[in-house]
Amino acid sequence: MTSKLEIKLKDAQNIPRDFYQHDNIAHLIRSDEEAIQVAQELATYFSKDAAKRDHERRLPLEEIQKYSASGLWGITIPKKFGGAGVSYKTLGEVVKTISSADSSLGQIAQNHWAFLEHIRLDAEQEQQEFFFDQVLKGKRFGNAFSEKGSKTVADLTTQIEFQDDHAVINGQKFFATGALLAHWIPVVAVSDEGKPYAALVPQHTPGLLIINDWSGFGQRTTVSGSVLLDNVKVDLKYIVPIHQAFERPTAAGAISQFIQSAVDAGIARGAVAETIHYVRHHTRPWIDSGLEKATQDPYTIANIGEIKIKLRAAEAVLDLAAEAIDQAILFPTEENVAEATLITAESKVLTTEVALLAANKLFELSGTRSTLSELNLDRHWRNARTHTLHDPVRWKLNLVGNYYLNDIPLPRHAWS
Template structure:
């Protein structure tokens, strides 16, 4: 049975079962321009209670429904299967728009989009048809991939083995962003040979227990907690050999990291806008400046300029990375995949740096009153600090430097 209570948090109410009922098909987006326009419309609505949701650790149930029903969760499905197959720079723009107002919402969908690529790469034609049709109708995929306590992030202990009826899975996951709010959950487990498979199971499958025990100080409403797996049955036709995506050149790892970087760029974008609005409305000029308004302070002006330039640079490299991913999908060669992976790593460094800088400068430029708890402006820094820890940027710097200095290609895995 799936545990749906928000254990240990302010609200103890269960998620209504009707939240998971599929009542009507989602809108189907047809173009890049339509995807961006819908993202802007949703962002205006999602912004209204974003701070309150964070303060109360209130899961964005209504918002998630609108988000997936909008059609945005299906925009990277190939056109041959009925999707918009938008450019990856468009997908990044959608993620940034949503993340700029609520980065938890931006993150919840990231593993869904990343897994769509795994379906494209390694699912059978029948599996693609089945799952792409579900996603186009508004079905959400969750995430049961990472674990805690192992030697490295890649050392998975969750096991999958063949049975007479299908497959059985046993283990425990953490950082399971989106699982609590999903209709189907891709569970990544390893077989006797250490090869990774993704078994996609309905969220109410017997033996699947989802616990909302995410206590991180940032990204509070992602429900990125525990999934326990006790003799979970998976049908053979729902099992994908995801290990294959990293045994040959594919952009799978780059895409996963690319979406992560887009979330961070969105956090930076939102924090800079929040800073500008606060300085305009509330900040006072410093006593020694002799100025009438804080917006005339030359140091504040210069800092805003610096933030905007750094954000534009980070987003520009992110766009280049998105274009390289598109090339790698269209013509999947070692060279194209390596270029996409390299540019994504560079973008990840820049988006991390500007997200942390922008969320810190928010307080420096706004002044002491901006730290008042009722304003909850610290959510931007908490979210940036939490989400950018997904993988160490210090290693991105090493990998990029090693490529240019020694010609060593970046590794092929979901964190590169």
């Protein structure tokens, strides 16, 4: 009998090797306006088969190629390295736009952008030039950061051992979103001194095994499964001391959270749009209303208004967080970084709440027929519930309250 693991390994091995070897140079986006326009065009394309991809758990091979070739994966690269250096408000709009069409695609790229900031902050000049150039040519970063089974999310057991001209990594990762579809997999491992480093491991490196064993009920096509590392050798020039980003005031943590928040806002956008479309075209008026159309129902109208208002508020705070992040990048003082972290945490609370609210209201306002499996509208709720679990907003409320009441700054890490 074939095991589930063997099936998943076969699934991973069925990806054509030339999937990673396309020589087409990615489009070079040159402005914030162009980035948003490209994202809107891609979102229209991605939305067509989003429900089917989710239903079939189909790997988005063609979509991810088109996505990175669009140039969007390189828009935060500083202008001095050839990128557009867009504002974080623009990046947020791009993430929301893509996530509203297919939140799995929105999530696949989130760690890529977060790691680009670590390269800017922690890598040597030569490393920056090399990896930024790789991204501008269309190469993708996956991630192998988190592990399962440890005491906390920050307790890592994957080890990096430095030798004369290389390092060796051993360990096991999970929640490795997009790793199977990436050209480079940044693996976070701890040294003998307990300091985390990121080793950028090329796809198909000996000893590296990526398993598509993500079985979550939401975000189904993010390929957020396992990465196994058995004596993986990594050139020292591919290793970045990412612990430095949290030993001084930087926006690294806020940026990681900001992108998470933007994905959730995008999920809310998609759910609201789906609700409005379904109510307009399919929902029947309630028997006691005496109305001709469901769109005339005053309670439905009020509910749509409530969701729209809460979504606008969440996105407005997200924009404030983006502005604070831009300021913290330009002037990385303790005060500016604390402000960026604080407002980003506030946005995360609001985007989580509106994503879950919008996904719930989709069914409440659309009616029983909207739950039919062939429509797959439940993907919006499944995606919202799954992605918002990344870090608990109950702790965000505590951290924000502690800041205002007791002047205690938020912790400096990627989850606050």
